[in-house]
Amino acid sequence: MANYSTSQFKNGMKLMLDGNPCSIVNNEIVKPGKGQAFNRVKFKDLITGKSLIKTFKSGESLESADVLELDMQYLYNDGSAWNFMDTESFEQHAIDDSSMDDARGYLVEQDMCTVVLWNNNPISVTPPIHVMLEVVDTDPGLKGDSAGTGGKPAIMNTGVVVQVPLFIGIGEVIKVDTRTNEYAGRS
Amino acid sequence: MIALQKKATLFKKIREFFDVQGLTEVQTPSLLNTPTTDVYIDSIAIATNQEIGQNTCKYLHTSPELEMKKLLSQGSGDIYQICQVFRDNEIGERNFNEFTLLEYYRLDFNIHQLMSDISALLRHLGIYDEVVKMSYAQAFSQFGKIDILNIDFESLKCIALTHDLNIDFEWIEDLQMLLFVHLVEPCLKDLPVCFIYDYPSEQSALARVDGRIAHRFELYLLGVEVGNGYDELQSAKSYQQVFALENTKRQQINKPSFELDLEFLACLEKPLPKCSGVAIGIERLASQLFAT
Numbered sequence: 310m311a312n313y314s315t316s317q318f319k320n321g322m323k324l325m326l327d328g329n330p331c332s333i334v335n336n337e338i339v340k341p342g343k344g345q346a347f348n349r350v351k352f353k354d355l356i357t358g359k360s361l362i363k364t365f366k367s368g369e370s371l372e373s374a375d376v377l378e379l380d381m382q383y384l385y386n387d388g389s390a391w392n393f394m395d396t397e398s399f400e401q402h403a404i405d406d407s408s409m410d411d412a413r414g415y416l417v418e419q420d421m422c423t424v425v426l427w428n429n430n431p432i433s434v435t436p437p438i439h440v441m442l443e444v445v446d447t448d449p450g451l452k453g454d455s456a457g458t459g460g461k462p463a464i465m466n467t468g469v470v471v472q473v474p475l476f477i478g479i480g481e482v483i484k485v486d487t488r489t490n491e492y493a494g495r496s
Numbered sequence: 497m498i499a500l501q502k503k504a505t506l507f508k509k510i511r512e513f514f515d516v517q518g519l520t521e522v523q524t525p526s527l528l529n530t531p532t533t534d535v536y537i538d539s540i541a542i543a544t545n546q547e548i549g550q551n552t553c554k555y556l557h558t559s560p561e562l563e564m565k566k567l568l569s570q571g572s573g574d575i576y577q578i579c580q581v582f583r584d585n586e587i588g589e590r591n592f593n594e595f596t597l598l599e600y601y602r603l604d605f606n607i608h609q610l611m612s613d614i615s616a617l618l619r620h621l622g623i624y625d626e627v628v629k630m631s632y633a634q635a636f637s638q639f640g641k642i643d644i645l646n647i648d649f650e651s652l653k654c655i656a657l658t659h660d661l662n663i664d665f666e667w668i669e670d671l672q673m674l675l676f677v678h679l680v681e682p683c684l685k686d687l688p689v690c691f692i693y694d695y696p697s698e699q700s701a702l703a704r705v706d707g708r709i710a711h712r713f714e715l716y717l718l719g720v721e722v723g724n725g726y727d728e729l730q731s732a733k734s735y736q737q738v739f740a741l742e743n744t745k746r747q748q749i750n751k752p753s754f755e756l757d758l759e760f761l762a763c764l765e766k767p768l769p770k771c772s773g774v775a776i777g778i779e780r781l782a783s784q785l786f787a788t
Contacts, residue, residue: 327660338588342671342714342724342775343701345536346588349682364678366662439730 314370315348323355323376326363330355330374330427338367355425356432358410377426383416391416393424393431404431414469415440415487436487441468441496443482460492499786506621506782507578510598513620514610519600519747524563524577530757531555534701534741535749538584540593556582559775561597561702565728566763568601568771576600578778591718596778603771607713610772611691614715614723618689621785623717625688632676632695640679644672645696645708666748669698672772692716702729702738713778717784725774732764 313324318336324409325331331352340346346367353360381393381402390403391413402424406413408431415436416422423435446461463473463483471485473492482496497505511521524591531539532555539555557563560577567575572736579596615627636644642655650673650687652665661678665671684690693713695703700710703726715723743753 338591339677340586340588340591341673341677342721343534343536343699345670346586346591347674347677349677362678362682364661364674366664366674369662488612 310328310373310377312370312372315350315365315367318348318350323374324352324371325374326352326354326361326371329357330376330432334360334377356408358433367423368471375428378473379424379426380421381424383418383422385418385425386416391434393422393434402426402431404434406486407430408432409434411438412487414465414467414490415442415485416467417441423476438487439493441482441488442469442471442485444477444479447473447479449478497639502786503778503782506778506785509621510578510617513617514600516677517574519576519602520572522561522567522572522575522577523579524557524559524567525579526560527554527556528563529554529759531754532558533739533746533754533756534558535742535745535751538751540584549573551589559597560582561773561775562757562760564601564773565768566601566760568603569764569766569768571769574600574602588778590783592779598776598778598781599761601728601773602770603769605772607693607711607725607772610725610774611693611713611715612635614725614774614776615689616727618626621781623689623785628687628690630690630692632692635680635684635692636676639683640675642675642679644675651674661724667698672696672699681719681721683719684716688718690716693735700738702726702735703748704729713774714751715774720784721778722780722784723774725772726728727772728768728770730768730770732767735764736761 312323318333320333320335322333323330324333331354334353335351337349338346339349348365349362349366350365351360351362379395380462381395384392384394390405391409393402393404400465412434417440420437420440422437424431425433442465444463445466448461460472460474462470463477464470471490471492477483484493484496486493531541537558539558542554542556544552544554559581560579564575574768576598578596578598580594582594584593586593602613611629631647636642649668652668656671656675659678661674663671671677691713695710695712697705697708699708701712703710703712711727713725714721739756746753
């Protein structure tokens, strides 16, 4: 793979850091008045999702990471893996349950997700911003109540728990914001 | 107010502050015969007078420091200057080949008196936030748990390794700076006005040294380095030593070394009066001033 030096660093660039593929979130050049230049770089580890900051001597280089972001359709879960299809190449990819993180609570069959591949292996899944989920369990609804007066926990068909308004009952389909895990309206 | 007017007002207020205190505004040459020997600052060279057969290489000043010190040694008294300066190989979000410096010198001031004076200037410009003062050693101990004045190069490398940092450095001061940028600077981001003072002697630059301490300070606004000040060296001999050392270091890292500025050294046969001086980057000051 190609190497990139600090002067070529750009936001979004995918590079290898300590054996893990990382994405550059922010690259700050710091040149002390009386010293040599450094690059203080904020990375997101694409496997763990954690962010980390590293400081380099200007001119150091890192190996690029063979990382692809693809839009894929979620097909089904076979008990051990989550299966997706690339809607352009029609290639199918199975993603290990351990790589799913929080995404597993928002996967609805047929939804388009962003799947990150590293060396052709899927390493992370980002669900759509909004998904439609069905309430499978919650306390009985209260008539006349409107959104914004507290709320109650509800268990969705995917297993995730979302705080919903009191009037939402079992069997209803609601819109959930996957970035915040918040109720975003009724279907 | 549009940005142009804001900057113009800033200049006006700075001059107002110094004029009331009786400093003299000066203008020194920006086209010099000798480049800076500073290890990590590069002068921009300019070929002149070629068509009239008197080829001379001149250099744009990287700071008005030495020219102003010539004036000080000749008895100018307290002086200030606002000028454009030029540095090669500096491009970044906050680094440019050309920028504006405010440089000023106060006779009989030590760095603490100068820091108070700068705090008063900042208030005059509208920055009323609490001023935090911290020694370099305090900052390292608080934010990095490192005894920076007493640790040797090898042990410092071990600490750098635990932070997963490069340790391929020729001199301890470069590693000190890397650790400062990595561990300390990010912690200064929440402080509107912060002075870091008393640097390790390895980073003395043109400041007076007492044992392990160089009487130097830097001004940080919201974590961005905006100013750099010294309790100034006075004798020609002390400057000659620094320039020679800088040249040696430049050679070690394969950068060109230069003839010493003999005009400057000759001028300092009459030594500098006891004084402290500071250089403040105007664009950085403006961006932090108008950001809040």
